[in-house]
Amino acid sequence: METRAELRRRIRQQRSKLTAAQQTEATQQLVDLLLPELLKRQVQHIALYLSNDGELNTLPLIQALWQHNILVALPVLHPFSPGHLLFLHYHPDSPMTTNRYGIAEPRLDISQLVPLHKLDLILTPLVAFDKQGNRLGMGGGFYDRTLACSNAPAAMGIAHECQKVSALPVESWDIPLPEIATPDALYQFSTPNLHL
Ligand SMILES: Nc1nc2c(c(=O)[nH]1)N(C=O)[C@@H](CNc1ccc(C(=O)N[C@@H](CCC(=O)O)C(=O)O)cc1)CN2
Numbered sequence: 326m327e328t329r330a331e332l333r334r335r336i337r338q339q340r341s342k343l344t345a346a347q348q349t350e351a352t353q354q355l356v357d358l359l360l361p362e363l364l365k366r367q368v369q370h371i372a373l374y375l376s377n378d379g380e381l382n383t384l385p386l387i388q389a390l391w392q393h394n395i396l397v398a399l400p401v402l403h404p405f406s407p408g409h410l411l412f413l414h415y416h417p418d419s420p421m422t423t424n425r426y427g428i429a430e431p432r433l434d435i436s437q438l439v440p441l442h443k444l445d446l447i448l449t450p451l452v453a454f455d456k457q458g459n460r461l462g463m464g465g466g467f468y469d470r471t472l473a474c475s476n477a478p479a480a481m482g483i484a485h486e487c488q489k490v491s492a493l494p495v496e497s498w499d500i501p502l503p504e505i506a507t508p509d510a511l512y513q514f515s516t517p518n519l520h521l
């Protein structure tokens with residue numbers, strides 16, 4: 326069985342081989358699939374992320390959400406609580422900075438903070454997922470810590486089809502995702518996310 330580190334390396338490498346044309350098509354398909362679903366659910370406040378490292382491009386989805394007056398929040402690395410995220414309101418004029426992983430994030434401004442309980446849904450990045458909704462991320466534990474909070478909203482992963490594997494090694498702190506959207510499908514898993 327591959328270790329988590331080996332799986333991360335293999336899937337990230339596979340994802341990085343997608344061509345620009347494949348990335349563009351996947352991005353458009355994701356918007357076509359996910360936007361109507363989010364509108365149907367009447368989400369008003371949603372956490373997304375800015376793509377990095379070959380992740381499916383989320384910008385067109387963000388722009389479509391803005392057009393529907395849906396509030397978008399982005400993760401910001403917590404300034405003094407390692408491993409934790411804050412979510413800040415993101416709008417077209419948000420002052421941005423680059424975090425220590427080279428990912429753009431809104432400049433810390435507490436007036437822009439969106440507390441977890443105000444979010445209707447958190448769309449999460451991931452490196453790999455399996456047929457039960459288990460999620461393997463970049464290894465910082467950021468989203469596991471966020472989703473472990475008692476007031477965390479529902480979560481949905483976003484991934485390319487090439488990030489799907491049959492089974493992931495799972496650790497005690499891993500929080501499975503009830504849903505994962507790819508350009509091809511909205512997977513729904515029966516695994517209850519009970520926060521026990
Ligand atoms: N687009 C995006 N934003 C995100 C995440 C993500 O997975 N994707 N995160 C999800 O949690 C958080 C950032 N977590 C990350 C954890 C590790 C690395 C990373 O690149 N690690 C490098 C080496 C790190 C370094 O240079 O210090 C590596 O593994 O190669 C990146 C992001 C918050 N924002």
Ligand SMILES: Nc1ncnc2c1ncn2[C@@H]1O[C@H](COP(=O)(O)OP(=O)(O)OP(=O)(O)O)[C@@H](O)[C@H]1O
Pocket residue numbers: 408450451460461462463464465466467468469470473496498499
């Ligand atoms: N709820 C939690 N409380 C405390 N530590 C946690 C929690 N969740 C994860 N961790 C710690 O975070 C570290 C990284 O976890 P893991 O490898 O599962 O991250 P990941 O899901 O791949 O990353 P990310 O969520 O940032 O994409 C582990 O060492 C784990 O002990």
